[in-house]
Structure formats: structure tokens, C-alpha cells
Amino acid sequence: MSTRASTSTGQRSASQADGDHDGNRPPVIAVSALTKRYGEVEAVRGIDLAVHAGETFGFLGPNGAGKTTTIKILCTLAKATSGTATVASFDTATQRDAVRRNIGLVFQDTTLDGYLTAEQNLRFHAELYGVPKEAVQPRMRQVLDMVGLWDRKDGLVSTYSGGMQRRLEIARGLLHAPHVLFLDEPTVGLDPQTRLSIWAYINELKAREDITIFLTTHYMDEAEHCDRIAIIDHGKIVAIDTPEALKASVGKDRVQIHTADDQAAIVALAANFGIEAAVHDGALTFSVAGGEQFVPRLFTELGVPIRSVSVSRPSLDDVFMSYTGKTIRDAEASGTDPMRQMAAHMRGRR
Amino acid sequence: MVTDTVTPAAESAVVDSIRVAGPAGGRRHDLRAISIVWRRELIRFRSDRLRAVTSLVQPVLFLFILGTGLSTLARRGMPPGVDFKTFIYPGVLAMSVLFTSIFSAGSIVWDREFGFLREMLVAPVSRASIVIGKCLGGATIATFQGIIFLALAGFAHVPYNPVLLLALVGELLLLSFTLTAFGVMMAARITQFQAFMALTQMLVMPLFFLSGALYPLSGLPSWLTILTRIDPLTYVVGPMRHAVFSHLSVPASAQHLLAPGLTWGGWPVPVWLSLGIVAVMGLAMMEIAIAQFRKTE
Numbered sequence: 001m002s003t004r005a006s007t008s009t010g011q012r013s014a015s016q017a018d019g020d021h022d023g024n025r026p027p028v029i030a031v032s033a034l035t036k037r038y039g040e041v042e043a044v045r046g047i048d049l050a051v052h053a054g055e056t057f058g059f060l061g062p063n064g065a066g067k068t069t070t071i072k073i074l075c076t077l078a079k080a081t082s083g084t085a086t087v088a089s090f091d092t093a094t095q096r097d098a099v100r101r102n103i104g105l106v107f108q109d110t111t112l113d114g115y116l117t118a119e120q121n122l123r124f125h126a127e128l129y130g131v132p133k134e135a136v137q138p139r140m141r142q143v144l145d146m147v148g149l150w151d152r153k154d155g156l157v158s159t160y161s162g163g164m165q166r167r168l169e170i171a172r173g174l175l176h177a178p179h180v181l182f183l184d185e186p187t188v189g190l191d192p193q194t195r196l197s198i199w200a201y202i203n204e205l206k207a208r209e210d211i212t213i214f215l216t217t218h219y220m221d222e223a224e225h226c227d228r229i230a231i232i233d234h235g236k237i238v239a240i241d242t243p244e245a246l247k248a249s250v251g252k253d254r255v256q257i258h259t260a261d262d263q264a265a266i267v268a269l270a271a272n273f274g275i276e277a278a279v280h281d282g283a284l285t286f287s288v289a290g291g292e293q294f295v296p297r298l299f300t301e302l303g304v305p306i307r308s309v310s311v312s313r314p315s316l317d318d319v320f321m322s323y324t325g326k327t328i329r330d331a332e333a334s335g336t337d338p339m340r341q342m343a344a345h346m347r348g349r350r
Numbered sequence: 351m352v353t354d355t356v357t358p359a360a361e362s363a364v365v366d367s368i369r370v371a372g373p374a375g376g377r378r379h380d381l382r383a384i385s386i387v388w389r390r391e392l393i394r395f396r397s398d399r400l401r402a403v404t405s406l407v408q409p410v411l412f413l414f415i416l417g418t419g420l421s422t423l424a425r426r427g428m429p430p431g432v433d434f435k436t437f438i439y440p441g442v443l444a445m446s447v448l449f450t451s452i453f454s455a456g457s458i459v460w461d462r463e464f465g466f467l468r469e470m471l472v473a474p475v476s477r478a479s480i481v482i483g484k485c486l487g488g489a490t491i492a493t494f495q496g497i498i499f500l501a502l503a504g505f506a507h508v509p510y511n512p513v514l515l516l517a518l519v520g521e522l523l524l525l526s527f528t529l530t531a532f533g534v535m536m537a538a539r540i541t542q543f544q545a546f547m548a549l550t551q552m553l554v555m556p557l558f559f560l561s562g563a564l565y566p567l568s569g570l571p572s573w574l575t576i577l578t579r580i581d582p583l584t585y586v587v588g589p590m591r592h593a594v595f596s597h598l599s600v601p602a603s604a605q606h607l608l609a610p611g612l613t614w615g616g617w618p619v620p621v622w623l624s625l626g627i628v629a630v631m632g633l634a635m636m637e638i639a640i641a642q643f644r645k646t647e
Contacts, residue, residue: 130474
């Protein structure tokens, strides 16, 4: 189907941003030393990355990490403070219209006109993007079929559910057959079932369209759908690789325990095993190699009554934690970060 | 380092997708963009009948309630055979497009709040074509609104003369365009709909009252004379009243009293210059709006 790089070793440095690909085709998205300041706040602090044709590339990080700012620069909606970015070999700063013709966009917040029907929304888009007149009707049918909305095309968009609106936006983003589809938090605000169905549609369109997908998310499970992901925190990429390789790079299992006295257990873990533990999401959490073999030792040697134990294989959550020292939920809860506050403020304003 | 590469030819056989060739851009593309932005305004106006009715309420009140109420008082100053309603009709006609034009520009603020503006601003078209489409759209629906009010001309003893009606429609179109451009210029800066409403409410009534819609422009105190000459609406209401009175069979003295024509310190401003001023103002404000929408973060 699509070309994809499968690296087996965990490469941690961001200088490996190019991934591993046949060097013949230039990257569809190339970003180099990109920074963006809003007054005093540095939203993006030097990002390098390359995304290749046919890839699904995910940007993973907490709210306010710089994901949306980067996507806005790539979509020509914001100007970089320094550094360069090209999309489909066009410079995002100097060849804006060429970039725009080659990208499709689905934003976090809806950009549909609720007073128009689905078909009218698509027709508006086709005219603005200069889709050849004879191609509009068949292409419209094609993209609406793809997201299962063809028989609802005459309905007013304001009568659509949240999931249907998101599907319609994806269809609209594809209407002018872009080379890159940007999805900024494509499933945010949707219930779990609808999120799954959106992903089913995204996977389907990957099978049918020759397209590169660049998405941002702060859901760990969604990042698993990507061929490669970049973990971004505080405006910097801290890791970039395939999900498998990133998980393998952690190498440890995650153990979560509930004890009678968490503070005593933290002390005991440090003293008896040399393990650093902390309370995350309501449970005492730590990472250890060979987690299942470790559990019997834990019971005999901890010295603090244990109520329950769970051991899990490393997930992207653990990857995020091993690179940033916190879970993604912790990162979002710390509202003291000025950039995060600003991000929340800007979302409210839009 | 394994890449299961599929050759592009084989891939396109699997992918039954219609490759839409990248548009070349250029003037035809811009025209398509202007046209679709314009058409969207019409579609939305058509689906919003309530707005069409409610925006007629105010001019109808002015013409029939205020007009009839004041006519007993005004009769003493009016030349015989001329109804006060006939006198204020051109000004109230201008008013009938005032709110619709500015509010249709206000939909930009609305679009910004609901996100649709972004769909337009990320498209590979010049910002100019979006702004032009918006100005023409607002002008069209406001003129349409004016035409509905024009149908009531008979109640104010204004004759349904085709030449007169055509002249009035043309003047309404010009006025609507300039007012929409003014609204779009403001909407480029204002991010909240409430703020936009408050600001337009604050500006619209002075514009109307200073235009000479309800009183003749001659023999006013000098401070008011100056203010009326600054109001752009004056330069449309004047020619419209002139057009109406030149199609009435009233004595020259009555016409001289009620529709004396616009003067600058005694110099009579010709109709073409009057309308030209309005057109230039509209174009200038549209140009400012385009410049504001071109700014990137």
C-alpha cells in the first residue's frame, strides 16, 4: 500500500528526524530549525523533521506543547520566527498559494458553515480551490462515499452530529486531492465510539488515496495508528521514530500498585530495590525490567501491605514518560506553564 | 530499513481516485472565488426569511408612523400638493439598505467565531477575491431588500416610473456596496459579534440623521451644515431625492425648497460627483479591508 519505514532499533536523537527512506524522493514535509515566538513566549524552539510520501506521521504531546503552532506554520497560517519549512517542495513562507493548493486541512474546531448543506459546503470548497468544473461532481461523490455521507449530502450541516461533521470536514479536506492532509486533533471532543469510527475512515482513505497524513494528537492510543511519531514537549521534539521502536526503546514494564501507605512504599522501593516511583493517575507507578518476575519479590521484600498490582507492557504513555519524566495527563494538569495557559486562552478565543 | 515500495503505476491502479490537477490560479480562479463567496451570501439570505422581514420593519415605521404623524405638523411648511411622506421617502429608502448591508458584513465576525472564516482564509485564493465577493454579496442582498421597500413607493405618492426606479436601484446598489465595504473594514478588526453590533448601532443612527433624510439641507445652522456634508449617506440621499422630485409634477419653487441639491459653500455639487464620492469611499474602504485580511500571524 504505502511505503513505510520500519526501524527496529530505538533511535532517540532528534537528528534522526529524516527517518529511513529511499533517498530518491524528496520529503513531502521538510522542517529545519523552526522556531516561533509569541512575544515573550517561545512556542516552538527549534524543530527539525522530515515526512515522506505515503507516511502517516503523528505529532504527540500535551496541549500547549507547540503542536498546533507548528501545524499552523506548515499550513501557512502563521509565519515562523526563524527556520524553514517546505510542504510538497514549496516554501511555506514564500510560496503560500502553492502550499495551500497541495494541502487539505481539518482543524480542531469545526470550520463548516452550518447554514449550508453538506453539498453546498463542498461546492464552496471546490470553487475556492479551483477544482476543474467537470471533476467537481464525481469527486464530491467519491469523497462523500468514502466517509459514508453521500445519502446525507442535502442535509443542513447544523443538523449533523459531531462525528458526522468531522467526517464531512475530512471529506472536504480531500476534495481537491491534496498531497498532504493535515489533521489537527481529528478526534478531540468526540466520544470513544465515534473516535474509533473516524479512525476507520482515515485508514480507509489511506488505502484509497495516494496521500501523506500529518496529524497531531494528545491521545496515546491514536498515535499507535501512525507510521512514525514525534514526541513534542515544551516546543521541542524529544523523540522521533516508529511506535514499535519507541516502545522497544523503553525496555521496561510499567508496574502500578495500590498500597496501604504510598509514602512508605516510595521510601521502601528506593531503599530496597533502588527504584524511583511516583504517584501518577492515582496509582503508585514505576518501571522495571521483567515486571512479572519482579512481582513476587515485591511482595516479600517491600514491607508495606499491597492491595493490588498491575503489570503492563510499555505503551506510548511510558515512552512519553521516559522522555519527559511525566505522563501526558500530568503534563496537561500543570496549568502553571505560561505557554499552556496561552494555548488554552487562544482556543477559547477562536 | 525495509521499504515495501509499490511502484507509482501499480499504486494508481489500486487507488481509484480522481486526480484533480492542481489549478493554475490566475484571474479565472479568482473570479470563481468571488462568485462562490457572493453566492453563499445569497443562499444564506434566501434561507433566512425572518431577516428579510425584520429589516423592513424599521423603514416602514419611519415612513408610515413617523411620516404620517409628522405630516400634520409639517404641512404648514410644505408647499401645497406635496406630502411629507414623499419628502422623506428617498431617505427612508436609503435606510432600508443601511442595516442589511452592515449586518451582512457583520457575518464575517460571525464566521470568525464559528470557524468558517478560516476555511476561506486558508484557501489558495487572494484575500482580495474573498473581500470583493463579500462586498458584492452584501450589496446584492441589501439592494434586494431596498427593492422590496421600493415596491411601497406608491404609498408615498412616488410614481412607478421605470427610469426613476432604475436610477433609484442603481443608487441603492452603490450605497449598499459602500456600506458593506465599511462593515467589512470594521469586521476585519473586531472579533466579537456583540462588539460589532454595538459599534454599528452607535454609527448607523448618526449616519441616518445627518444625511438629511428627514429634513432639507438648506438653511441649517452652520455646525449642522458641516456635519451633514461629512456624512457619506448625504451624497446618496441628495441624488435620490433629486431623482424623485424631478419625476413629480411640482412647481419649481417647491423643488427648490425641498430638494435644493447639495452645495459646498454655495457651490452646487453635481450628481455625478456626489455619487463618485460614494463610490471612491467604498473602493477605498474595501482596499483597507483587503490589506487587513492580508496580514498573517
